[in-house]
Amino acid sequence: MMTSDNHGDSNGQPPAAERPGGACTAARCVRRTPGRRDLALVVPGETDYLQLVRDFVTAIARKMGFPDHRVGEIEIAVDEACANIIEHAYGNASLRERVIVAHHGDRGAEAITLRVSIYGDRIELRIFDRGPRFSVEELESLDLAEVVGSGRARGIGSYIIRSFMDEVRHTYHPGEGNELTLIKYLG
Amino acid sequence: MKELRIATEPTETDGRSVQIVRLAGYIDAHSYPRFEEEMLALVNQGHYRLLLDLHEVTYICSTALGLMLQLFRQVRQNAGDLVVARVPEKIANILNLLGISKLIRAFRSEQEALQCLATADEQRR
Structure with missing residues (x-):
């Protein structure tokens, strides 16, 4: 399932991406409500941090008891989402551009x-x-048979995100950015 | 682990050359350009019979899967083939879910894959 809206989430948490400040990455664990634990990871939008994101997500999913093949599905969905941000939202900026920004x-x-x-x-x-x-629309339906048959690579990532997660929601926060929510159920 | 290692070994089956490409590590948006460069170089050099050993691959992204499909079509158009061997269960699950395993054949060992490539050649003759 995939939905989209322009409103904040119902958990009362900040909608926008956090700034990493001087550190390259940050991970935190906060217990907010009984039976629920929240963790966060902030990384620069660069491809060489994708492995760190995958390691973070797969460690949590394994700890929760997801079987290996489900862990793999969560891993590839999150990696594809982050790679999509780096390529499209952040334009895969060159090193020179990044230095200027810094x-x-x-x-x-x-x-x-x-x-x-x-x-x-x-x-x-x-x-x-x-x-x-x-x-x-990038997450909308895709004829995978056509993609596979034509050898066209584009679109497979979005198909993976939509197919491998139980729920997919998109929220745009004007002036702040995008929030993509991916949900996977145990069992 | 180094992000991606690529080792290519030429061999022969039934008198025809096969390129065995042994991959180790992960293929994501960061390491993909090297994977693409090496694979395209092989095909552009006229190597149309490719065996990809994925035994030590820990992750493969959609762009790399797309390239495999593209190369599969290209080598088939040149009377060749692209097969995979020793696919980790996690990656096999992804190939199955995406329907890629219906096109690109997977084998439990390099030897099985080489035998199949030889048999396919016999059938074409």
């Missing part, structure tokens, strides 16, 4: 924030970026 003290604008909520029956992953409005 010198202007606005490096945090290219951060990706991943918030993970652990429930008894599911994992909820919310991915925040500060890019322009995400095109929801």
